[in-house]
Amino acid sequence: MTVRTRLIVLLCALALLAGVATVSVLRAADRAERRDRVVPGGPTVTSGRVALSGGDGGLLVFRNMAWGPHRDELTTVPADRPDGERTAGGIKCLRFYAASGTGICLQAEHGPVQDTYRAVVLDARLRVTARYDVPGIPSRARVSPSGRFAAWTAFVGGDSYAGSDFSTRTAVVDLRTGRLTPSLEAYRIVRDGRTYRAADANFWGVTFAPDDRTFYATLGTAGHTYLVRGDLQTRTVTTVRTNVECPSLSPDGTRIVFKKRVKDLPPDAPWHLYTLDLHTLRETPLAEPRSVDDQAVWQDDTTVTYALPGDYGADLYTIRTDGTGTPHLLTRSAVSPTYLN
Template sequence: MKKLVLALVGTALLIAAAVTYSVNARPDAAEAGPAAQLTLGPGQLLFRQVSTGHVAAVPLAEPGAKPQFSGLKCDRFAVARQTAVCLAVRPGTLPPVTDVLVLDDHLAVRHTEAVPGTPSRARVSPDGRRVDWTVFVTGDSYTATGFSTRAGVYEVDTGRLVKTIEELPVFRDGQRYFAADVNYWGITFAGDGNRFYATLGSKGTTYLVEADYARYRGKTLRENVECPSLSPDGTRVAFKKKVGDGVWRLSVLDLKTLKETELAEPRSVDDQALWLGDRVLYGLDNAVWAVPADGSGRPERLVADAASPAVTG
């Protein structure tokens, strides 16, 4: 048993090292031009340029336009209202450390938190009062899947930090769920900044969790839901569904009926989708794509050399 645990830990460390390398090894290509003073003005599609890591922006109405580039470098990026968040791994740190940068509407840093791990997901609640993130971490002996995560929340309005939501009491079929291997990732908040959804992973199964932030308790809704993204009206969740080893498909779940609609993206998507009206955006193959949320149509590439899309209203 001891040898098995050591082997699993070693595997997790190797995977984490590979993730760290892939983040740190991104090319620092030359700037396309002088860094612009980007702001969170309305009608923008912001994204992380894959080749340089810089945050850039194009008009939503003209995504093919020449981007404006900021001087900000991130591995994950998200915005809502007048708040943005940038996750940036510190180069050369081992174990890896990620800086969570909370930004204002001019992308100036207003708060920083250092968390152990490598960047995975980032979101800002629709009201701009909550910033959340997920990072990959090492050191958990129960990581039979080869990875472990930490999901945290920072309250922009109060300054309160929740380093991890692992202690969130969750009920499954009316009974409190306990397990040593519980992981959470992919938090998404409702417009009230209180109700939120996340993925709970345990014993080889993933669950969609609906939770009350103020009461700090949640319940499972259904299995095989990862990286949920709540629609602006709070009635649907876009998510990735596992269909094979390392293969996910995008779907949308109606939260009232629990009816699932598979989207017209046939490729595997390992991302947390983002809602834009009646479409969802996502990063795939070093580009930002859009697909209708009702299962119709086909994928449309919006921006090349791009990932981590974010939209200003």
């Protein structure tokens, strides 16, 4: 290689590095500008103390999506005043859930070329007690009612449940012992009474029962989705029913609300919300006409909360679980809700 050729290669390399640095600076500047821009007429958000324990009448905690210095932070409002002034605790999450004073927060670490992700465990005062690497874009998060177990789902291939070209990884951790199962694919699958093995098995959308043993989740394989009942002690999952995604177990453990693919709906918006009675396996369609791509959260024994796209990312709505009523806008610019009593 001649001196002239080496010089050209060096100049090209320097130009490439300069380009990468410029893109990184512009990305950071754009994020900062959008983060700090307060939209007139939006919710009032102030810094303060956020605790994962209920106040008088209970609390609603969620990821704040309103533009401004507190965008993406965990915020809290009284459960009976969801449109009230928001208090932001300084912790940013892409997905969040909490129970019994324990929270799981899925975060992004912004790098110069690509982002990485992690799950952090929070105590009742939002102090970090543990960290785990997450292998892809965070999608779902849950904590068991006792606060002992946490689970999260990430996309490791593709970025949407709507198509068929995605792959997920769902982890479960015992926060008492620290034992981490990086993927539910390590569990034995039982379908129709027999062990089932498939290279394309994917799990997502864990929801825990109060007994610290039973959970429900979605299994996707061979072009089908199944509701599975899992056992944390025997490390098995058993199929219960087809065409069930992102189940959410009721407080009394007798029903789940889930999203179901409905024939003839658009490919990018194929779901309808249903309630499933776990004893009779009877399904009830909910009175939400729009496609919901979310894992609903039970507000109480009769109502669930879920997110739909909004002007600044997402808005929260509620609907009755018996199929009656109409959707109700709970609050704007919010996602990943948790009710704390």
